[in-house]
Amino acid sequence: MFNLSKKTVLGLFTAGLLGATVLTSTLITVPTQSVQAAQIANLNPSQSLAPLVEKVMPSVVSVEVKFSNAAAVADGEEADPDQIPPQLKDFFDQFPQFKNRAPQAPHGGGVALGSGFVLTSDGYVVTNNHVVQDATEVSVTFQDGDKFDATVIGTDPKTDLALLKIKSDKTFPHVDFAKTEAKVGDWVMAVGNPFGLGGTVTSGIISARGRDIGSGPYDDFLQIDASINKGNSGGPTFNLEGDVIGINTAIYSPSGGSVGIGFAIPASTATNVIESLKVNHKVTRGWLGVQIQPVTADIAESMGLEKAKGALISDLTAGSPALKAGLKSGDTILKVEGNEISDARDLAKVIAQIAPGKKIELAIIRDGKPQTISVTLDAMPTDPKMASAKAADPEKSGLTDYGIEVAPADDGAGVKVTKVDPNSSAAEKGVKEGDVILEVAGTEVNDTAGVASALKGATGKKVLMLVRSADGQHFVALPHAKS
Numbered sequence: 001m002f003n004l005s006k007k008t009v010l011g012l013f014t015a016g017l018l019g020a021t022v023l024t025s026t027l028i029t030v031p032t033q034s035v036q037a038a039q040i041a042n043l044n045p046s047q048s049l050a051p052l053v054e055k056v057m058p059s060v061v062s063v064e065v066k067f068s069n070a071a072a073v074a075d076g077e078e079a080d081p082d083q084i085p086p087q088l089k090d091f092f093d094q095f096p097q098f099k100n101r102a103p104q105a106p107h108g109g110g111v112a113l114g115s116g117f118v119l120t121s122d123g124y125v126v127t128n129n130h131v132v133q134d135a136t137e138v139s140v141t142f143q144d145g146d147k148f149d150a151t152v153i154g155t156d157p158k159t160d161l162a163l164l165k166i167k168s169d170k171t172f173p174h175v176d177f178a179k180t181e182a183k184v185g186d187w188v189m190a191v192g193n194p195f196g197l198g199g200t201v202t203s204g205i206i207s208a209r210g211r212d213i214g215s216g217p218y219d220d221f222l223q224i225d226a227s228i229n230k231g232n233s234g235g236p237t238f239n240l241e242g243d244v245i246g247i248n249t250a251i252y253s254p255s256g257g258s259v260g261i262g263f264a265i266p267a268s269t270a271t272n273v274i275e276s277l278k279v280n281h282k283v284t285r286g287w288l289g290v291q292i293q294p295v296t297a298d299i300a301e302s303m304g305l306e307k308a309k310g311a312l313i314s315d316l317t318a319g320s321p322a323l324k325a326g327l328k329s330g331d332t333i334l335k336v337e338g339n340e341i342s343d344a345r346d347l348a349k350v351i352a353q354i355a356p357g358k359k360i361e362l363a364i365i366r367d368g369k370p371q372t373i374s375v376t377l378d379a380m381p382t383d384p385k386m387a388s389a390k391a392a393d394p395e396k397s398g399l400t401d402y403g404i405e406v407a408p409a410d411d412g413a414g415v416k417v418t419k420v421d422p423n424s425s426a427a428e429k430g431v432k433e434g435d436v437i438l439e440v441a442g443t444e445v446n447d448t449a450g451v452a453s454a455l456k457g458a459t460g461k462k463v464l465m466l467v468r469s470a471d472g473q474h475f476v477a478l479p480h481a482k483s
Contacts (some may be wrong), residue, residue, distance in 0.1 A: 049189055053201055055242045057143055058173035062193040063114040063127050063150075063164075063234060066137040115192035115235030116140060116164065117244065118174040119274065123148075123166030126274055127234030128249055129155040132162050140166060143199045154277035159218055160249055161270055162234075163277040175236065177267040178243035182206050182222060190226040190248055190262070192235025202227040204260075206245075211263060218349050221263040222246045228262030237264045246270075272353060286354035287380035289320020291472055292344040295332060298477035302462035303332065304368040310334040311347035314466060314473040325375040328366065329466055329473070330442050335363035351377065367442060399437075399451060402426050402463075402478055406437065406451075414438040414468065415445060429476045431467060438473070439466035 114131035118124070125140055132138055132152050141147045150164040166172065182188070189203045204226030211221040224237060228248050237246040246264025276283045292311040300308040310332045316323045333341055337360050341347045354360060356379035364371050399406055399415075403424020406415040414436040420427045439445060440454035441463055455463065462477040 049201070049203060052189060052238065052240065052242055053191075056175055056189075056236075056238055057191065057199060057201075059118045059175045060191045060199060060236060061116050061118065061125060061140040061142055062196075062198065063116045063125075063131055064139045064141065065112045065114065065132055065135040067110055067112065067134060068136045113193055113196045113231050114233045115231065115248070117191075117234075117236040118166075118172045119176070121171050121174055123168060123170070123172050124153070124278060125150060125164040125166060126236075126247060126270065127162050127164060128247065129157050129160045129162045131234045132164070133157075138164060140164065154281040154283075156273050156277065156283045158283070159265060159269060159273050161247065161265065161273050161277070163274055175238075176243055177271050178239055178241070178245045181268060182209070182239065182245040182266065184209055186245075187240055188224055188226055188237050188245060189240075190224065190228055190232065190235065190237045190264075192228070192232035192248060194227075194229035194231045196231055207261070209266075212345065218269065218352060219345070220266060220269055220349060221249070222266050224262050224264055225260040226262065227260070228264075232262075243267075284356055285352040285380040286356050286358065286377040287321065288351050288375065288377060289317035289322045290327065291315035291317075292333075292347055293474045294344045296477065298462055299464060299475055302460055302464040302477040303365065304460070305332070305365065309343065310341050310365070311344040312475055314475055315468075321375050321378050325373055327362075327364070327373060327375070329439065330366070330464075330475075331373075332365045333362050334365060334370075337361055338363075352380070356380075399455075404431065404437075415451060425478050426476070429478060431476060432469065434470070436468040437465050438468055439464075441465075 112131070114127060116125045116127035116131075119126050132155065135152065138150045138152060139147055140150050149167045151167060153163040153165050155162040184206050186206045187203065188206055189201060191199065191201050194200050204224055206222055207225050208223040209220075211223050212219040222237070222245070224246070226237065228251050230251075232248045233250075235248045236244040237248055239245045245267050247270055248262060248264050250263045251259075251261065273283055290313045293314050295303075295305065295308050295310050295312050297308045299312060300306075313322070313327060313329055313331045313333065315329055316327060333347055335341060336347070336350050336354075339350070341350065354377055356377050359374060359376045362373045362375055364373055403421030403426045404417055405419040407418045417431060417433055417435045417437065420431055420433055437445060437451075440451055441458035443454040445451045445454055458480060461480055463480050465476050465478060467474060467476050
């Protein structure tokens with residue numbers, strides 16, 4: 001399931017799992033022969049969607065998952081905090097009124113229900129990772145009642161996608177991913193297995209694109225207003241041509257039910273992930289090895305950039321491709337292979353989609369000047385370690401003109417913030433006691449003389465400082481004390 005951030009307000013629930021007490025699937029009789037979703041010319045959404053339903057419904061399945069070791073609570077009982085999925089604990093600590101509505105995993109021998117769709121005639125099925133995660137048995141049921149056992153081929157928690165293979169030599173009806181990007185305002189139709197009721201069709205439009213709901217590093221969700229409820233997870237959202245434009249994954253709701261705000265993984269994201277799972281049983285992503293942050297208007301001004309765009313490198317990983325290629329903290333990546341990078345999240349997605357081992361060109365800004373750096377990407381490691389800062393001689397220092405008091409850093413690298421004036425711009429920008437200032441105006445600082453020299457050489461209305469906090473490293477742009 002998702003890692004839900006505290007910024008999520010009211011309720012953001014995965015739309016996927018239903019406990020063993022839900023209704024069994026109500027099945028709809030449809031043809032069993034192989035049917036490829038075909039073009040539906042001039043379909044008017046104000047008229048019947050029946051032709052579209054007839055084309056795609058045979059390819060949509062209910063996904064039943066059995067667990068051997070999980071826990072649940074009966075309806076009306078207070079949820080045991082030890083049994084709430086870890087990624088939801090922060091949310092329910094913040095909003096205890098929704099605690100009894102937490103989606104619970106079923107107890108030993110329990111069954112959960114989700115949705116999926118057949119992508120190939122030989123029986124590969126796409127669903128969500130959180131639907132089949134930790135499953136001991138998986139089966140799929142078609143709309144005509146045919147039921148088959150399935151094997152989990154591979155999962156990708158970072159995008160919440162999973163690929164199954166039906167254990168059968170039969171030929172199955174299937175659909176394709178859309179080749180064109182969905183647009184805001186496009187009509188869509190969602191199909192799935194809400195509340196275990198069986199094949200259910202809802203319609204609506206794409207309300208927004210590029211939504212970041214705090215579920216993972218590659219969030220790029222489509223927001224749709226077609227009703228999505230618990231049990232819809234893994235089900236497809238179709239365009240009017242009968243192609244899959246998204247995989248239903250989560251809902252935003254104060255009650256756990258649909259309020260018209262649902263989220264689907266775009267086909268453009270799913271295509272590469274599913275192909276990698278099919279071939280390699282896992283997803284291998286390109287890795288640059290940098291910690292990045294957005295370029296704010298203040299930071300752009302302090303660096304002499306015309307616009308607040310690109311991804312600012314705040315730290316590099318030891319032994320990473322970025323470090324080997326000569327990238328540095330303070331570099332701003334503007335383009336990858338000639339394609340503009342809008343922000344830090346955009347860079348993470350672009351790099352992840354490039355195959356490890358490929359040599360790429362990065363267009364950067366360093367010290368106000370454009371440069372091109374060639375980097376050969378590695379495969380993303382499971383637990384990268386951040387590069388160590390350089391050692392320095394400790395010496396007391398002060399930045400009182402900026403509302404900051406500092407002392408030698410514990411490891412001799414940078415200067416440690418010991419006090420922040422709550423009315424200062426530093427406090428407003430999030431600088432806190434215990435943070436360590438590593439750079440001032442692009443210069444590493446380790447003592448009083450270094451800070452004074454860096455501040456003396458700083459130009460412009462903003463001074464850029466590299467700050468290390470408990471959450472990692474980031475740049476802060478403070479108004480120059482001289483201005």
